[in-house]
Amino acid sequence: MPYKARSVSFVLKVLRILNKRMKLTEDDQRYYQNQEKGFQGEVQFDVLTEKLKRSSYILNDLQLEHNKSSFQLDSSLIFQDTYSLFDVKNFxxxxxxxxxxxxxxxxxxxQNPLDQLKRSKLLLSNLLQSVGSKLTVEAYVIFINPQFTLxxxxxxxxxxxxxxxxxxxxKLDQKPSRLNQSHKNLADQLISLHQLVPPILQLPAYNYEEMKKGMTCSxxxxxxxxxxxxxxxxxNCGCIELVTVAVMRNVEEFKLLFPEQKITTNVIHxxxxxxxxRKRISRVLGKxxxxxxxxQWAFYE
Ligand SMILES: [Zn+2]
Structure with a gap:
């Protein structure tokens, strides 16, 4: 069991909504597909780390910052003496x-992922030092796709x-792995530093007007x-969902795309x-x- 489970990243969540509600340019479409593929690769690697028998703290996906530089770790394993970080590539x-x-x-x-890896390794080492951890950082790029040759x-x-x-x-499964409270504290501390929304967002430009309105099947x-x-x-597929649940799911989509906008009955309608x-929408939001x-000035949070 991972100590921190992986969830779909903020960027991928937004891209999935954009992909169904607007026409992405060819470049954006490729970017979206790459993100989707990258996520699948990470999930595949998660299956492997979860099979390890040695105890370690598995932290999937950390978005961290040190000295105003942000970095993202696809997968981390905290062992007795080492912190192993993995950049997973699904090329x-x-x-x-x-x-x-x-x-x-x-x-x-x-692009050769080596520079990125070195940077993450250095920033993480500094971060660990700053919180008093003496673990040695090991960093690897994992090429997860069996159809990849270099x-x-x-x-x-x-x-x-x-x-x-x-x-x-x-080999990872042979590492010494006697864990104590300090390892747990470190894992907890890193999770508390994890940023849900990365500071620099790489997203296609979009606006409300060009979005296709309507509810979609879950x-x-x-x-x-x-x-x-x-x-x-x-x-299309026969899936049945309660309207209340479906409305709230679509409200969540709206909030992800337009976090600054107020949620009102008119907007969601x-x-x-x-x-x-409108009454029905208002009832669902109210609940x-x-x-x-x-x-007319009411809004929902
Ligand atoms: Zn459907």
Whole structure:
């Protein structure tokens, strides 16, 4: 069991909503697909770390800051003497190693993740020092996709290629792992420092007007849904959800995209589209959120 479980990142959550509610440019679409793929790769690596028998604190996804520099760790394992951090890459295809880029035939080169790894390692080491931890930081790039090949990789790099992964995990499982309160304290401290929203957001530009309004199915994301009584029924996959739950799910989407905007009955009525009565929206919001103000000035938090 991970001590800190992985959840979908803020950026990926927003990208998923944007992808269904607006037309992404080709570049943004690729960026979104890469994020989605990266997340899947991380989840695959989580399966491997959870299989380890030695005790360690598993911290999945940490967004941290030290000396005003922010850094993100895909996966961390706190052992007795070491802090092992992993940058997980779900690259696919054949590449040729180069100090700056992994080169490919198609010309779609990928930046060598080594610099990023070194930076994270240094910042984490400094952060650990500042909180009095004496753990040695080990950092690796994990290439999780079995369809990934990197030709001419120098042997001394902290890279774990798909063919080496099995052996690597076995080696991790031999680390000394007598954990005490100080390890737990460190894990707790890092979790408390974790930032839910990264300070620098890489997101496509978007605005309210261009968003497709309406409620979507929770399973297949289709906008083709019908309200029958208290239920929202998807015309595409047949999924049934309570209207109350569906409205709140769509309110959450709105809040993620427009955190500055006030939640009012009018706004959500327009956002959800297919709920015909404003009263119904107002009832759902009233039940689930706290109302501030009166009448036309009322908003929900
Ligand atoms: Zn559906």
């Amino acid at each position: 696919e295809g054949e590449f040729v190693y180069d100090a700056e880029y992994f080169k490919t035939h198609s010309g779609r080169d990928i 030709f001419q990789t120098p042997p001394d790099l902290p890279f774990v290629l798909p063919t080496q992964l099995d052996r690597f995990m076995k 399973k297949c994301n289709s906008f083709s849904v019908t309200i029958v009584g208290k239920k929202l029924i998807c015309n 327009e956002w959800c589209g297919i709920v015909d009565s 689930n959120l706290k109302i501030t103000g009166l009448g």
